[in-house]
Amino acid sequence: MAEGLSYRDAGVDLDAAERAKERLRELVASTRDANTLSELGSFGGLYSVPADLQSPVLVSSADGVGTKLKVAFAAGRHDTVGQCLVNHCVNDILVQGARPLFFLDYIAAGSMDENVVREIVWGVAQGCRDNRCALLGGETAQMQGFYAEGEYDLAGFIVGVVERAKLVDGSAVRAGDALVGLASTGLHTNGYTLARRIVFDAMGLGVTDELPGTGTSVAHALLAVHRSYLPALREPLRQGIVHGLAHITGGGVPGNLPRILPSGLGATVKRASWPVPPLFQTLQRGGRVELEEMDRVFNMGIGMIVVVDPKSVAAVVEAAKAVGVQGWAIGSIGAGEGVTYA
Numbered sequence: 001m002a003e004g005l006s007y008r009d010a011g012v013d014l015d016a017a018e019r020a021k022e023r024l025r026e027l028v029a030s031t032r033d034a035n036t037l038s039e040l041g042s043f044g045g046l047y048s049v050p051a052d053l054q055s056p057v058l059v060s061s062a063d064g065v066g067t068k069l070k071v072a073f074a075a076g077r078h079d080t081v082g083q084c085l086v087n088h089c090v091n092d093i094l095v096q097g098a099r100p101l102f103f104l105d106y107i108a109a110g111s112m113d114e115n116v117v118r119e120i121v122w123g124v125a126q127g128c129r130d131n132r133c134a135l136l137g138g139e140t141a142q143m144q145g146f147y148a149e150g151e152y153d154l155a156g157f158i159v160g161v162v163e164r165a166k167l168v169d170g171s172a173v174r175a176g177d178a179l180v181g182l183a184s185t186g187l188h189t190n191g192y193t194l195a196r197r198i199v200f201d202a203m204g205l206g207v208t209d210e211l212p213g214t215g216t217s218v219a220h221a222l223l224a225v226h227r228s229y230l231p232a233l234r235e236p237l238r239q240g241i242v243h244g245l246a247h248i249t250g251g252g253v254p255g256n257l258p259r260i261l262p263s264g265l266g267a268t269v270k271r272a273s274w275p276v277p278p279l280f281q282t283l284q285r286g287g288r289v290e291l292e293e294m295d296r297v298f299n300m301g302i303g304m305i306v307v308v309d310p311k312s313v314a315a316v317v318e319a320a321k322a323v324g325v326q327g328w329a330i331g332s333i334g335a336g337e338g339v340t341y342a
Contacts, residue, residue, distance in 0.1 A: 012142045013112055021140065023118050027125040031135040035101070038136065045136025047102045047159075055164040059098035061089050064155040067192040068222070073151055075207040075219035078116050081154060082123025083130075084226035088189050088249070089158035090131045091229055091304065095245035095260070097168035097237055098160035099230070100133035108141040109152035120154060131230055133158070170260035170307075172243040173333060178310045179257075179267060181274055181330040182232060182320055184303030186224035190250040191297040195222065198287035212286075213278040221279055229304045232320040232327075236306065241315060244307035248299040254339045255296060257305055266336030274328040277301045295341070307333060 021040070028040045037046035049056055065081050065088075072081050082105070090100050105124050107117060117140060128135045147153070187195055199205050199218055207219040214221045229247075236242050244260040246253075257267050280301060284294050294300060306316050306327075313329050320327040331342070
């Protein structure tokens, strides 16, 4: 009589999944803090609300890395995407003044490559340590037949906290306020579908080729880690000088800055106020992309915009500079709507 089928025969290796989980235990433990109450393997992660808060408001967000993963697959490099995921989520709650408390990740693949999973989670853990938040756990799913061989999906969920009195929601933004742009490290995690079309199809380059104008390889340029702006903004937020924050992700400046502006107010952005990195210039030339489309798809070198009183511009720029982030006064707030470039 023929032997019956097993889960492994169907393409799911439970033993590999268990080995992968055990290899992650040390990485997860490295992110623990005094408020972490559970360990890897629990059905739910436990975390106590910090006792130093008078009126805590929890702020949460979920996101993915998008088709930046396609570059990671092609390059065989999986350590940066985990850091990108954490930093992107940190920035999304930072715009409301929140500091991160804990993070959960989700990795799904057709089959379990233990080394790849460990590399991804190494990056997630590194991002959590850098941002002082705990990696409570997550999910690693084997979905045979659902993903192409060698590919996976990656998503994350973050919870942070802010004092109710210190919430940043854009309501403090006034006409006459100044815009401070903080430098990005590249594409961050947006615009990769167009970027890949330009680089791999229109320009005919591979991941190991040099990307013209950048002095580095395609893989290095496109897999640069999405920057966290928490270190740069920790002091300005503590001082209470921030009127509004916009994380420049999909939609660029025109699609994100208006999200924090009160009704009746618009922004004027001065193009010449910051140097657009060579990466974006190369993409524009390589794909013959119209400038308006570049603005809508990419961050163009500005990953976060801080809205402050003009008297506080220098303080924000100096706080960013102290942690290695360049900042520029890039425009102002006035009557109107949307974003106008000057």
